[in-house]
Amino acid sequence: MSDTFSSIGKRVRLSRILPDGRAVIFAFDHGVEHGPSDFPSEFVNPRIIIEKVVSAGVDAIMMLPGMARLTHDVWMGKVALIVKITSKTNLRPEESRLVQSVFGFVEDAIALGADAVAATVYWGSPYEDVMLERWFAIRNAADSLGLPCLQLAYPRGPHIKNIYDVAIVRYGARAAAESGADLIKTYYTGSKETFAEVVKAASGVPVLMSGGPRVERAIDFLKVVKSVMDAGAKGVVVGRNIFQHKNPKGMAKAIMAIVHEEKEPNEVIKYVE
Ligand code: FBP
Numbered sequence: 001m002s003d004t005f006s007s008i009g010k011r012v013r014l015s016r017i018l019p020d021g022r023a024v025i026f027a028f029d030h031g032v033e034h035g036p037s038d039f040p041s042e043f044v045n046p047r048i049i050i051e052k053v054v055s056a057g058v059d060a061i062m063m064l065p066g067m068a069r070l071t072h073d074v075w076m077g078k079v080a081l082i083v084k085i086t087s088k089t090n091l092r093p094e095e096s097r098l099v100q101s102v103f104g105f106v107e108d109a110i111a112l113g114a115d116a117v118a119a120t121v122y123w124g125s126p127y128e129d130v131m132l133e134r135w136f137a138i139r140n141a142a143d144s145l146g147l148p149c150l151q152l153a154y155p156r157g158p159h160i161k162n163i164y165d166v167a168i169v170r171y172g173a174r175a176a177a178e179s180g181a182d183l184i185k186t187y188y189t190g191s192k193e194t195f196a197e198v199v200k201a202a203s204g205v206p207v208l209m210s211g212g213p214r215v216e217r218a219i220d221f222l223k224v225v226k227s228v229m230d231a232g233a234k235g236v237v238v239g240r241n242i243f244q245h246k247n248p249k250g251m252a253k254a255i256m257a258i259v260h261e262e263k264e265p266n267e268v269i270k271y272v273e
């Protein structure tokens with residue numbers, strides 16, 4: 001009986017996010033990260049899109065504290081909650097977009113009933129030092145409360161030519177693992193083989209693929225989801241490829257079937273057609 005209350009708490013919360021060791025997480029911080037123009041006009045009201053995605057049965061939603069407050073009655077009791085407490089707007093000058101600001105506190109996440117807290121680290125940014133200070137402050141507070149930390153491990157900086165290059169992405173994933181992340185969210189590297197390298201570099205810390213900009217054909221995005229799962233990923237965190245699709249609920253269902261039931265993309269495309 002050497003387990004501490006907080007280590008059990010972390011396990012309990014992770015089991016809500018990854019019920020079978022895998023997870024489909026709906027990313028919904030775009031209103032700040034990109035602005036409301038990211039949303040189709042019928043979804044500028046967040047309650048409408050959240051209701052649709054939750055009804056598809058996704059495992060968790062990742063959102064900023066204010067959005068959790070605004071929409072809690074739509075998702076509570078139905079999905080796990082991941083509160084992201086760093087962010088930035090694209091309204092700032094380009095050169096200062098390589099750092100995220102404090103957007104809330106671990107206490108806010110706990111107060112909101114969160115199952116995990118999330119924060120971005122731009123590995124390779126000139127502000128890496130500031131971001132790491134923030135990351136470790138968050139991790140330190142969350143750890144003692146049994147709250148898992150998801151790191152959006154995004155390599156990004158003036159010396160990084162291609163943020164999707166496997167050598168760069170696996171470096172970020174490894175750095176995320178070594179900085180104590182409980183879950184790592186990172187970019188797709190273009191193939192199953194290269195993504196397997198990313199998973200390997202993470203050394204057992206669960207890796208989740210970040211959805212990225214909307215892919216024109218749903219089937220192509222579903223193939224990417226399948227490819228990362230085959231590479232050993234533990235799931236995906238998807239925003240635009242769900243809420244910018246004409247059938248967001250169907251898209252979420254199709255992704256769920258690939259992640260949790262190991263279905264093939266051509267078997268699940270029926271959900272979106
Ligand atoms: P997407 O699936 O839409 O790419 O969402 C993942 C995400 O990390 C969001 O959480 C965030 O708002 C967005 O991408 C940031 O994208 P970028 O840093 O490329 O502007």
